[in-house]
Amino acid sequence: MNTSLSVITGRSEALLSCHACGLLTPCSSPDDVPAGHERCSRCGSALHMRYTDSLNRTWALLITAVILYIPANLLPITQTSSLGLTQDKTIMQGVIYFLQHGEWPIAVVIFTASILVPLLKMAVLLYLLISVQRGSSKRALERTKIYRIIEFIGRWSMIDIFVVVIMVALVQLGTLASIAAGEGALYFCAVVIITMFASASFDPRLIWDRCETDG
Amino acid sequence: MYDDAILQSVVVACPDCDLLNQVPELVPGDSAFCIRCNATLARNPKDGLERGLALTCTAAILFVVANVFPFLSFGMDGLVTHTTLVTGIVGLYNQGMVFVAAVVAVTIVIVPTLVLVGLMYLLFPLRSGRCLPGSELVIRWIIRMYAWNMVEVFMIGIVVAAVKLHTMAVLIPGLAAWSFMLLIFVFAWLSISVDVRVLWSRLEAAR
Numbered sequence: 001m002n003t004s005l006s007v008i009t010g011r012s013e014a015l016l017s018c019h020a021c022g023l024l025t026p027c028s029s030p031d032d033v034p035a036g037h038e039r040c041s042r043c044g045s046a047l048h049m050r051y052t053d054s055l056n057r058t059w060a061l062l063i064t065a066v067i068l069y070i071p072a073n074l075l076p077i078t079q080t081s082s083l084g085l086t087q088d089k090t091i092m093q094g095v096i097y098f099l100q101h102g103e104w105p106i107a108v109v110i111f112t113a114s115i116l117v118p119l120l121k122m123a124v125l126l127y128l129l130i131s132v133q134r135g136s137s138k139r140a141l142e143r144t145k146i147y148r149i150i151e152f153i154g155r156w157s158m159i160d161i162f163v164v165v166i167m168v169a170l171v172q173l174g175t176l177a178s179i180a181a182g183e184g185a186l187y188f189c190a191v192v193i194i195t196m197f198a199s200a201s202f203d204p205r206l207i208w209d210r211c212e213t214d215g
Numbered sequence: 216m217y218d219d220a221i222l223q224s225v226v227v228a229c230p231d232c233d234l235l236n237q238v239p240e241l242v243p244g245d246s247a248f249c250i251r252c253n254a255t256l257a258r259n260p261k262d263g264l265e266r267g268l269a270l271t272c273t274a275a276i277l278f279v280v281a282n283v284f285p286f287l288s289f290g291m292d293g294l295v296t297h298t299t300l301v302t303g304i305v306g307l308y309n310q311g312m313v314f315v316a317a318v319v320a321v322t323i324v325i326v327p328t329l330v331l332v333g334l335m336y337l338l339f340p341l342r343s344g345r346c347l348p349g350s351e352l353v354i355r356w357i358i359r360m361y362a363w364n365m366v367e368v369f370m371i372g373i374v375v376a377a378v379k380l381h382t383m384a385v386l387i388p389g390l391a392a393w394s395f396m397l398l399i400f401v402f403a404w405l406s407i408s409v410d411v412r413v414l415w416s417r418l419e420a421a422r
């Protein structure tokens with residue numbers, strides 16, 4: 001049973017909370033129910049005490065994202081051809097180009113969305129995974145808050161991909177000028193998608209589980 | 216109508232920290248938060264269903280306009296290109312960027328379409344206290360897909376692309392660009408006007 005008298009959780013009372021509709025369902029033991037064996041009586045969703053295999057899945061996705069982040073930044077994201085001249089630009093070269101041309105608001109937007117946000121997101125996930133695995137019970141509230149922040153900002157990294165799509169659509173004037181998406185766009189797009197899946201597979205309740213057993 | 220008693224007092228486990236919270240009956244406009252981690256546990260938006268339905272229909276109209284009409288017209292050396300969303304996706308596909316094209320199609324076209332159609336399927340009958348078959352499945356899928364609707368991110372993309380290209384060509388924002396702009400606000404308003412807990416309790420009452 002729970003060692004701390006003041007903290008009564010779904011787990012300590014052996015109640016499974018439906019992630020889709022919030023209905024509580026009693027279960028025989030507070031330790032994991034086999035995946036998909038119990039379903040919510042209101043909405044039919046599969047019930048779990050915690051997300052299935054949360055830490056392993058998040059680790060796998062995070063490591064994949066970190067590996068793909070390297071080609072995403074080294075390979076060109078766009079290939080511009082103008083009058084027979086082809087120019088490749090990586091994300092960082094794009095940022096530098098705008099800084100040199102005095103377009104610093106655009107440089108700041110692209111730097112934040114394409115470089116800062118993915119790095120921040122991967123660093124935060126790494127910190128959350130390690131702190132949960134080491135069984136830390138410190139600063140649970142702060143860790144939950146930063147988790148909510150990365151859940152919210154992850155999607156904004158897609159800006160640069162959308163900019164490429166729009167430019168590809170616009171600048172298709174044959175021999176005069178054309179813009180094509182580079183290999184880097186593929187890897188970058190994969191990084192954004194995979195980090196979104198990684199933060200979705202991390203169960204924030206794991207942060208708090210340790211606080212209860214420590215009392 | 217019966218907006219007042221729609222959320223009865225109920226015990227819920229916080230989705231972020233698992234603490235059991237007693238959520239009181241909420242009057243329209245009120246929200247309940249977890250006492251330990253401050254996560255939002257339930258909201259009862261004012262005129263939830265009516266406003267939700269009105270916003271869903273507005274979003275649907277704007278979304279059709281955003282997809283059908285050109286969002287930017289691009290003039291360079293006398294040549295004018297009109298661009299729609301579909302041209303961009305097809306362009307990427309033709310360059311062999313199948314994965315990127317698919318991601319853009321899913322996040323900008325398919326997910327918003329499914330979310331809006333799903334909401335209409337739920338909200339129209341619920342207004343008169345009825346529900347259509349498969350409503351549970353529809354809500355579950357809306358919850359699952361919601362994070363993958365990136366229309367507002369795309370709008371910022373349009374602005375950045377316009378600034379990037381303005382030195383090399385004349386750019387004229389089209390009807391679709393204004394629709395995307397309005398969609399940001401309509402989607403944001405929609406997500407605070409419709410609460411899944413309210414939908415579930417309405418659905419239970421309708422059966």
Ligand SMILES: [Zn+2]
Binds near residue numbers: 018020023040042
């Ligand atoms: Zn349920």
Ligand SMILES: [Zn+2]
Binds near residue numbers: 229232234249251253
């Ligand atoms: Zn909580």
